[in-house]
Amino acid sequence: MIKTRGIVLRNMKYRESSMILDIYTEELGLRSYLVNGVRSSKSKKSANILQPMSQLDLIVYDTKGAGQLNRISEFKLDHFYRKIPFDVVRGMIGQCMIEILRKTVKDVEANPVMYRFIQSWFRFLDSTTESVKNILIVFMVELTSMVGFAFDLEKGKDDYFDLQEGVFTAEIPLHLYYLDPQLSEYLYQAVHLAKSECHELNIPNKHRSILIDQLVIFYRLHVPSFGELSTLDILRGILS
Numbered sequence: 001m002i003k004t005r006g007i008v009l010r011n012m013k014y015r016e017s018s019m020i021l022d023i024y025t026e027e028l029g030l031r032s033y034l035v036n037g038v039r040s041s042k043s044k045k046s047a048n049i050l051q052p053m054s055q056l057d058l059i060v061y062d063t064k065g066a067g068q069l070n071r072i073s074e075f076k077l078d079h080f081y082r083k084i085p086f087d088v089v090r091g092m093i094g095q096c097m098i099e100i101l102r103k104t105v106k107d108v109e110a111n112p113v114m115y116r117f118i119q120s121w122f123r124f125l126d127s128t129t130e131s132v133k134n135i136l137i138v139f140m141v142e143l144t145s146m147v148g149f150a151f152d153l154e155k156g157k158d159d160y161f162d163l164q165e166g167v168f169t170a171e172i173p174l175h176l177y178y179l180d181p182q183l184s185e186y187l188y189q190a191v192h193l194a195k196s197e198c199h200e201l202n203i204p205n206k207h208r209s210i211l212i213d214q215l216v217i218f219y220r221l222h223v224p225s226f227g228e229l230s231t232l233d234i235l236r237g238i239l240s
Contacts, residue, residue, distance in 0.1 A: 130199035
């Protein structure tokens with residue numbers, strides 16, 4: 001049995017009263033767990049605290065290792081969100097972040113740096129008093145360095161950003177995967193912003209939506225089987 005903190009990335013109903021959870025844990029990396037009876041009316045713990053984004057204190061069994069279904073002995077909230085559950089925009093941004101994490105983060109070994117990265121972003125999304133409209137852009141930019149295909153800035157800033165090569169270039173690339181000078185400028189600004197400075201990116205709604213779409217293409221070019229984001233259309237409608 002191991003005591004750890006964890007962040008729920010996915011929950012699924014299992015049989016009549018149980019749930020299966022994918023949790024990114026601080027001590028073990030990504031794990032899947034079965035929680036028996038939590039959806040029963042007789043359960044002493046509420047299934048509501050096992051939603052995606054929930055930050056938990058856990059005592060878990062790890063007898064089967066990564067890739068197998070283990071069990072949770074005890075769980076309780078590690079952090080209480082005060083805004084995300086009641087704010088449609090923050091909630092939808094969080095759902096997009098969760099979907100991106102599920103598609104990119106596959107650590108089956110302990111990675112405390114990644115855990116703290118995820119933890120801090122969701123806490124920031126919940127607590128900031130500034131505009132949250134640019135959070136997804138800066139989050140996607142920062143996540144690239146955590147999963148191994150960060151932006152190459154050694155050549156400096158040029159007019160076009162090559163999505164395929166991950167570099168800024170003075171010439172239009174000989175393929176379709178690049179940003180025009182305006183979007184490249186917005187991306188360059190985003191790369192140099194900390195999360196607490198997200199609101200300082202002055203980008204019109206139309207360009208923000210296009211840049212997010214292009215960042216999804218960037219991920220698809222560098223993450224096998226990344227595919228589409230099912231949450232993005234809903235977020236686009238909310239932010240427009």
